[in-house]
Amino acid sequence: MSTVEARAGAGLAAPAIVYFVLFWALPALAALYLSFTSYDLSGTPQWVGLDNYRQMVTSDEFWSSAWVTLLYTVFAVGPTIVIALVVAVPLAKPGRFRAWLRGLIFIPAVMPLVGATVLWQVIYSTGGLADTIAQAAGVGARPWLTDSDYAIWALLVMVIWKYVGLYVIIFVAGLQALPANVFEAAAIDGARTLRTFFLVTVPLLRRTFTFVIVVAVTGAMQSFVPAYLLTKGGPVNATQVLPLYLYNNAFSYSRFGYASAIAIVLLVVLLIFAFTQFTLVRSDEE
Amino acid sequence: MRIGRPLTAVALIGFVALMLLPLYSMIVLASAPDDGDLSGLGFHGFALFDNIGQIMTDGRFPRYLMNSVLIASAVSVLDVAISAAAGYALARLRFPGRAALLNLVVIALSLTPAVVMIPVFVMLSEIGWLNSYQGLIAPFAASALGVFLVRQFALGIPVQMLHAARVDGASELRIFLRIAVPLLRPALLTVLLLQFLAQWDNLIWPLIAASEQELWTLPLALSSFEGEHGIVYHLQTAAALISILPPLVLFSFLQRYYVSGLTLGGVKR
Structure with a gap:
């Protein structure tokens, strides 16, 4: 390597290297360290070994939070992906009208999440849109956000509405990148629409599926804003997802050691998930 | 059928x-x-315009709006500058520290913000950066996704073109600014847009790092709208409407850059 090139490269890369060391690499190591300590920001962290992790696995609130996160992830990702794919197939065909519909469906996904969540606060308020629709359907008004039977489903409806358009667009991009001759061949063979969908389209979209599932699952597992704004994790922790549990422990109770342990557990679960998904796809493609 | x-x-x-x-x-x-x-x-x-007028003249809302514009702009410009330099260097230059940078980007891509949030908070509180603009900007001054996106795009710049410029005696910095940056424009716009939208919508960091109201941003203001005005839903919704307009406008102009950023990796190219 020439010295001029080496110096230029190092110079261009230096700000990024400093940034990633200061704001990612060192903090990650610090988080691991803090997870073995008791620390409330005053004084210095006290080493407690595995106490935080031990406390976590014996805490009912942690397991309830893990369960809520699992429920939230499964019922946010599953319906979103199914709806997005079903909508994307007819929308992927060319045409100005379809392009227009795609743009409209995408609007909620472009809205800032905080603004959207504030809107849904009103939708779920007494006499709001949710009550109005429920009354018209003969179900009657409900305390959507303050009854533990409804709160998590209310959050999920909002989250699905917010993100389904994003996945429609990703599926459309995936569908449009598929070779047209495969579908022509299937049509010549006389394959029916549904058959083509399950036997040709879905397998060909494998790569898109993996991407979508990883993005959706990791996104859902880290979701904080809807639960924080709509329910504050209530009623009685019914919507306290792990990121909110972490936030409460750190910034409401100043338990920075315990909160760091939650963060480490969340990270490990996310990494295992992403790694498994990508390994599956790679072995599948070989 | x-x-x-x-x-x-x-x-x-x-x-x-x-x-x-x-x-x-x-x-x-x-x-x-x-x-x-x-x-x-x-x-x-x-009463839409009355409501907006009331929000803009009553209380600190204009201040929050300005804070959001300032912070989201500063962060996205910094991210573009740092990511462009690093991404180009990774793709087209050999230099000591290249492997280290690549490793750092991979590490940052695989970490979740939740992990680094607490240590960064502790660090900023130690150096007195909580409740400051720099404390709201610096933690997002670059992004692994930005570096990665620029690097992928820069791999498409023909090496011969850079060589020709070197033979002509152009300095490396000049080659980067005059040849690479214009070619990288689509990737840079994608990074700019994604980061601006992300910061415009960032609730958790200001929530943690800015307890003083002078530094509040729109998401924080919206999240505690009730506290200041009592529960006034029509004003709160009007404020939310103000907050969603800039992203929608930006998006309508830069749509293709947004979609290309989103679908990166999802489609086999």
Whole structure:
């Protein structure tokens, strides 16, 4: 390597290297360290070994939070992906009208999440849109956000509405990148629409599926804003997802050691998930 | 199959209408003169501009708006500058520290913000950067996704072009600024847009790092709108409407850059 090139490269890369060391690499190591300590920001962290992790696995609130996160992830990702794919197939065909519909469906996904969540606060308020629709359907008004039977489903409806358009667009991009001759061949063979969908389209979209599932699952597992704004994790922790549990422990109770342990557990679960998904796809493609 | 087509069209239009219903009700609610009807289905007078005027003249809302503009702009410009330099260097230059940078980017990509949040908070509180603009900007001054996106794009710059410039005696910095940056424009716009939108919508970091109201941003202001004004839904919705407009406008101009950033990796190229 020439010295001029080496110096230029190092110079261009230096700000990024400093940034990633200061704001990612060192903090990650610090988080691991803090997870073995008791620390409330005053004084210095006290080493407690595995106490935080031990406390976590014996805490009912942690397991309830893990369960809520699992429920939230499964019922946010599953319906979103199914709806997005079903909508994307007819929308992927060319045409100005379809392009227009795609743009409209995408609007909620472009809205800032905080603004959207504030809107849904009103939708779920007494006499709001949710009550109005429920009354018209003969179900009657409900305390959507303050009854533990409804709160998590209310959050999920909002989250699905917010993100389904994003996945429609990703599926459309995936569908449009598929070779047209495969579908022509299937049509010549006389394959029916549904058959083509399950036997040709879905397998060909494998790569898109993996991407979508990883993005959706990791996104859902880290979701904080809807639960924080709509329910504050209530009623009685019914919507306290792990990121909110972490936030409460750190910034409401100043338990920075315990909160760091939650963060480490969340990270490990996310990494295992992403790694498994990508390994599956790679072995599948070989 | 022929019979299926109109049905598909009707179902699609129905679905789109359902998706747009909350947005329609947002406009209705934001235009309401009071909180008399919260269903958001029918207009009872049109007070949208009165409501916006009231928000903009009453309380600190303009300040929060300016903070959001300032922080989101500063962060996205910094991210573009740092990511462009690093991404280009990774793709087209050999230098000591290249492997280290690549490893750092991979590490940052695989970490979740939740992990680094607490140590960064502790670090900033130690150096007195909580409740400061730099404390709200610095933690997002670059991004692994930005570096990665620029690097992928820069791999498409022909090496011969750079060599020719070197033979002509151009300095490396000049080659980067005059040849690489213009070619990288689409990737840079994608990074700019994604980071601006992310910061415009960032709630958790200001929530943690800015307890003083002078530094509050729009997401924080919206999240505690009730505290300042009592629960006034029509004003809160009008404020939310103000907060969603800039991203929608930006998006409508830069749509293709946004979609290309989103679908990166999802589609085999």
